Amino acid sequence: MNITSEQVLSALSNVEDPDLKKDLVSLNMIKDLVINGREINFTLELTTPACPMKDMLKNACINAVKHFVDADANINIQVTAKVTQSLNQSNLAEIKNIILVSSGKGGVGKSTVAGNLAVSLASNGAKVGILDADIYGPSIPMMFDLQDEKPGAKELENGKVVILPPEKYGVKVLSLGFFADPNQPVPWRGPMASSAIKQLFNDADWGALDYLIVDLPPGTGDIHITITQGYPIAGAVIVTTPQEIALADTRKGLLMFQMPGMNVPILGVVENMSYFTPPELPENKYYIFGKDGGKKLAETFNVPFLGEIPLMETITEGGDKGNPVALMPDSIQGKAFLDIAGKVAQQVAIRNAGE
Numbered sequence: 001m002n003i004t005s006e007q008v009l010s011a012l013s014n015v016e017d018p019d020l021k022k023d024l025v026s027l028n029m030i031k032d033l034v035i036n037g038r039e040i041n042f043t044l045e046l047t048t049p050a051c052p053m054k055d056m057l058k059n060a061c062i063n064a065v066k067h068f069v070d071a072d073a074n075i076n077i078q079v080t081a082k083v084t085q086s087l088n089q090s091n092l093a094e095i096k097n098i099i100l101v102s103s104g105k106g107g108v109g110k111s112t113v114a115g116n117l118a119v120s121l122a123s124n125g126a127k128v129g130i131l132d133a134d135i136y137g138p139s140i141p142m143m144f145d146l147q148d149e150k151p152g153a154k155e156l157e158n159g160k161v162v163i164l165p166p167e168k169y170g171v172k173v174l175s176l177g178f179f180a181d182p183n184q185p186v187p188w189r190g191p192m193a194s195s196a197i198k199q200l201f202n203d204a205d206w207g208a209l210d211y212l213i214v215d216l217p218p219g220t221g222d223i224h225i226t227i228t229q230g231y232p233i234a235g236a237v238i239v240t241t242p243q244e245i246a247l248a249d250t251r252k253g254l255l256m257f258q259m260p261g262m263n264v265p266i267l268g269v270v271e272n273m274s275y276f277t278p279p280e281l282p283e284n285k286y287y288i289f290g291k292d293g294g295k296k297l298a299e300t301f302n303v304p305f306l307g308e309i310p311l312m313e314t315i316t317e318g319g320d321k322g323n324p325v326a327l328m329p330d331s332i333q334g335k336a337f338l339d340i341a342g343k344v345a346q347q348v349a350i351r352n353a354g355e
C-alpha cells in the first residue's frame with residue numbers, strides 16, 4: 001500500500017511543540033513533503049535556529065510516522081528555521097527581533113552576556129547584530145577585538161548615508177565606542193547620547209537580522225527610555241550576580257521594564273558569576289557569592305530563569321582578548337552561553353506566537 005501525504009501529515013499532527021502548545025502541522029512547520037515508496041522526506045521549519053528542542057522534535061516526528069504510518073519507513077528530515085518577528089515598525093522592518101540586555105548594576109557581566117549571546121545565536125545560523133548602547137563604558141569593541149575599527153559609510157540611491165557595521169564572528173557590530181577616542185572620557189549629555197543611539201539604530205546598514213542584541217548601560221536612565229519608547233522591543237534579558245546588593249538593583253531594573261509606560265516583556269534572568277569552578281576540577285562548584293539569588297528573583301517576578309554562568313578566568317580572558325567563550329561550544333563556559341541563547345530564542349518565539 002502506498003504511503004500518502006495525508007497519512008504522514010495526520011501522523012505529524014500528533015507532535016506538539018511544547019512551547020507553542022500546538023501541533024507541528026497546524027503551526028505550518030512541515031514543508032516540502034515528498035514520498036517515494038517507503039522513503040519520506042520533509043523539512044521541519046522551526047521558529048529559531050537556536051531551538052533547544054531541535055533534536056527532541058525531530059525524534060518525535062520520526063516516532064510519530066513510524067508509529068502511525070509505517071514502522072519500516074525511511075524518514076529523512078531536514079531541520080531549518082525561519083525566525084518569527086515581534087511587532088515591528090517600518091524604519092526597522094528588516095530587523096525581526098530587538099533584544100535588550102540590561103542590568104541594574106554595573107560590572108555584573110552584562111556586556112559579556114550580550115556579546116556571547118550574539119555569538120551563540122550567530123553560531124546556530126541566525127542573522128545577528130549587536131548594538132553597544134553603553135554610554136558609560138562601551139566594551140563590545142574589545143570583546144570582539146574591534147578596538148581599532150572605524151566603521152565605513154555608504155550613500156544609498158536616495159542620497160541617505162548609512163553606517164556600515166563591521167562584522168566579526170558572524171555578528172554585525174556597532175558601538176558608541178567606535179566613534180569616541182578610547183583614551184578620552186566622553187561626557188555624554190542625555191539628549192546627545194539619545195540622538196547618537198538613534199543614529200546607530202536608524203542610520204546603519206543592518207540588513208536583514210533575526211536578532212539585534214542591544215547592550216544597555218547599567219541602571220535605569222535616558223538611554224533606556226529612548227530605546228524602549230522609540231523601538232519595538234521583543235524583550236529584555238536581565239543580568240545579575242547572586243549577591244544581595246546586585247539583586248536589589250536588579251529588582252529596580254525589572255520593575256522599570258514592567259512600568260506601564262515601558263511595558264517591555266522580560267525574557268528572563270541570567271545569573272552571572274554564579275559559582276567559581278577551577279578549570280582542572282570542573283565538577284567542583286564554589287558558591288562564593290551565595291546561591292540561587294537569580295533563580296529566586298525570577299520566581300518572585302514570575303519570569304523565566306535562563307541559567308547560571310560560572311565565574312571563570314577564561315571568560316575574563318575571552319573578553320579582554322576579543323575571543324568570546326561562546327566560540328568554544330564544547331567548553332563548560334561556552335555551553336553555558338549556548339544554553340542561555342537557546343532559552344532566549346525560545347522565549348522570543350513563544351512571545352511572537354502569542355502576539
Ligand SMILES: Nc1ncnc2c1ncn2[C@@H]1O[C@H](COP(=O)(O)OP(=O)(O)OP(=O)(O)O)[C@@H](O)[C@H]1O
Pocket residue numbers: 103105106107108109110111112113134137139217218272273309310311312313315316317319320
Ligand atoms: N562569568 C565571568 N567569569 C569571569 N569574568 C567575568 C564573568 N563575567 C564577566 N566577567 C568579567 O567581568 C568584567 C565586567 O564584565 P562586563 O564588562 O561584561 O560587565 P558589565 O556589566 O557590562 O559592566 P558595565 O557596567 O561596565 O557595562 C569583564 O572583565 C569581564 O570579562
